[in-house]
Amino acid sequence: MTTFADEMPEPWVRALADHIEAGGWGLADAHESAIAVHLGDTARGALGAADTDRYLVIGWSAAGADWGLAASRGHVPHPQLLPGDTPVQLAAAVGRLMRTGRAEPREIRHAVPYGAPGEACTCERITACRGLIPDADCPEHGDRRNPAMTWHWEALCPPGA
Structure with missing residues (x-):
């Protein structure tokens, strides 16, 4: 201590x-x-x-x-x-x-789209790694069984992202 x-x-x-x-x-x-x-x-x-x-x-x-x-x-x-x-x-x-933007650890599984989200994207952006939590109503990422994204936990975001 x-x-x-x-x-x-x-x-x-x-x-x-x-x-x-x-x-x-x-x-x-x-x-x-x-x-x-x-x-x-x-x-x-x-x-x-x-x-x-x-x-x-x-x-x-x-x-x-x-x-x-x-x-x-x-x-x-x-x-x-x-x-x-x-x-x-x-x-x-x-x-x-x-x-x-937070000092406390929080484990959120989020996605990183293969392409940059467009202006129509309504997904919540939570990390500096370009990660987002897909919104079911998003015209780009919602209502899809397998969106074109990679998934990872917040703790595994690349350092310095």
């Missing part, structure tokens, strides 16, 4: 940063009081980030690790709790955030 403080030891921060980078995410900064992760277009879409948000910032306090979106690396207006105690758990939560 990690005891969190306003500043964490450099080896712990480095371990967390290494695990985040191993997941395919680019770091802007990593130091004792925070880690800033670059937001790409896919992650920005999954998180519903504003056009001005450039970073996912991870910080910590006695309450634990938290995260938020920010235009700069120094100020997070609305931090939220990041689940996990260890660098491995926290990095996994960061990966889920960047892929799905």
Whole structure:
């Protein structure tokens, strides 16, 4: 169990940063009081980030690790709790955030169409891997016994998608 403080030891921060980078995410900064992760277009879409948000910032306090979106690396207006105690758990939560917009694990089986969905598609889009949950009334994907898609669980979404 990690005891969190306003500043964490450099080896712990480095371990967390290494695990985040191993997941395919680019770091802007990593130091004792925070880690800033670059937001790409896919992650920005999954998180519903504003056009001005450039970073996912991870910080910590006695309450634990938290995260938020920010235009700069120094100020997070609305931090939220990041689940996990260890660098491995926290990095996994960061990966889920960047892929799905949620830090908590949720196993949803979803489909990835072989072709890009058209404007008529009404399926719910849940992941940054282009995954969707087919809607029975969708003119493109509904009411089909075998739609032209591959299926996988959310936990198996490609890293860095």
